[in-house]
Amino acid sequence: xxxxxxxxxxxxxxxxxxxxxxxxxxxxxxxxxxxxxxxxxxxxxxxxxxxxxxxxxxxxxxxxxxxxxxxxxxxxxxxxxxxxxxxxxxxxxxxxxxxxxxxxxxxxxxxxxxxxxxxxxxxxxxxxxxxxxxxxxxxxxxxxxxxxxxxxxxxxxxxxxxxxxxxxxxxxxxxxxxxxxxxxxxxxxxxxxxxxxxxxxxxxxxxxxxxxxxxxxxxxxxxxxxxxxxxxxxxxxx
Numbered sequence: 001x002x003x004x005x006x007x008x009x010x011x012x013x014x015x016x017x018x019x020x021x022x023x024x025x026x027x028x029x030x031x032x033x034x035x036x037x038x039x040x041x042x043x044x045x046x047x048x049x050x051x052x053x054x055x056x057x058x059x060x061x062x063x064x065x066x067x068x069x070x071x072x073x074x075x076x077x078x079x080x081x082x083x084x085x086x087x088x089x090x091x092x093x094x095x096x097x098x099x100x101x102x103x104x105x106x107x108x109x110x111x112x113x114x115x116x117x118x119x120x121x122x123x124x125x126x127x128x129x130x131x132x133x134x135x136x137x138x139x140x141x142x143x144x145x146x147x148x149x150x151x152x153x154x155x156x157x158x159x160x161x162x163x164x165x166x167x168x169x170x171x172x173x174x175x176x177x178x179x180x181x182x183x184x185x186x187x188x189x190x191x192x193x194x195x196x197x198x199x200x201x202x203x204x205x206x207x208x209x210x211x212x213x214x215x216x217x218x219x220x221x222x223x224x225x226x227x228x229x230x231x232x233x234x235x236x237x238x
Contacts, residue, residue, distance in 0.1 A: 038062075067097070067234040078105045078224040084233060086120025086213030089174055093235030096171040100217070102229025103164040104157055108192045109223040111153040111165075113215055115174070115181060115205055120213025124205065125149070132201030146206070150183065152217070155197035157189040159226065165189035174212040180204040181212045 041059035048054075070088045082100070089096060104111070114123050125148045132154045133141025141154060157165045169185040182204040189197050205212070219225070 067236055068093070070096075070233045070235050072232040073230060075102065075225050075227060075229040077227055079229075080222070080224050081216050081218040082225065082231060083116075083216045084214045085116060088233055088235070089116075089120060089171070089212065089214045091175050092238075094175070094238050095173065095236040097234045097236070098167070098169045098171065098217075098231060099234075100167040100169070100229070100231040101164065103226045104159050104219055105224040105226040106219065106221070107159045108156040110151060110156055110220040111167075111187075111217065112220060113150040113152050113169075113183065113203070113217050115212045116214035116216065118211045118213050123216055124212075127206045128203060129206055130201060130203035132199060132203075135198035135200055150203040152185060152199075152201065153187055153189065154199045154201070155189065155191050157197075158192040158194065160190075160192070160194055162194050163190040163192070171215060174214075177209045177211055180206060180208045181210070183215075 039058040039062075041057060041062070043058045044055045045058065046053060047056055070093075071084075073082075075082075084098070114125065114128075116123055126146075128147050128150050129143075129145045130147070130150045131141070131143040132151055134154055142151070144151070152167070152169075153165075157163060165187060166189070167185060167187045169183055172182045172184065173179050174181045182202065184202045185200065187199040187201075189199075191197055
C-alpha cells in the first residue's frame with residue numbers, strides 16, 4: 001500500500017507486453033477535458049503502424065469536403081457593388097461558386113459582372129463575351145462579343161416587396177493560363193410588374209492566358225444592392 005516514489009518505475013523495469021488494456025484506468029481518457037470541436041490540423045493522435053506506435057496530425061486523415069466556405073456577408077445598408085478579391089480567389093482552389101440573394105435598391109436595372117486582374121486589385125473593362133436568355137415561356141435572350149462587361153440579368157429585377165432575386169454563379173478556372181476564365185449562372189427574380197422570371201447564361205473573358213484574382217457584381221446606372229442582400233462564396237477542392 002506504500003506509494004511508489006517519483007520515477008520509481010522505469011521502462012527498463014517493465015517487460016514487453018506486461019501491461020495490457022485490462023490494467024489501464026478508463027479515466028485516462030474519460031477524465032480528460034472534452035475538445036467539443038473539430039480538431040485543428042496540427043492536433044496529434046496516437047496510432048499503431050504495423051505494431052509501432054506513431055503520432056499523426058489530424059490534417060492527414062480528416063474528411064475532405066467537396067466545397068469549402070470561404071466568405072459570407074450580410075449587406076445592412078445599400079452598397080454599389082459586391083467585390084470578391086484575391087483574398088479568396090487564388091491558387092488554393094480551381095473553381096468557385098457564389099450564392100447571392102436579395103434585391104436592388106432601384107427598379108428595373110441590369111445586373112452585371114466584371115473580372116479582376118491577376119492580383120485582384122483592379123477591374124477589367126474590356127473583351128468579354130456572354131450569352132444570356134430567359135427560361136421556358138419567358139423566352140428571349142441576348143448576346144455580345146468584345147463587350148466591356150458581362151450581363152447577368154436578361155429580365156431586369158424589380159425592387160418591390162415580392163421582387164427579390166436569387167443567383168447561383170459558378171466562377172470557373174480563374175487561375176488557369178490555359179483556358180479562358182468562364183462563368184455560368186442561373187438567376188430567378190421578378191420584374192417590375194411582379195412577374196416571375198428565370199434567366200440563365202454563360203460568359204468568358206476572351207483571353208486564355210490571363211489569370212484572374214476575383215470579380216465584382218454591380219448594377220447599371222448607379223444602382224445599388226438593397227439592405228438585406230447577403231451571399232456565400234465557396235471554393236471547390238482541387
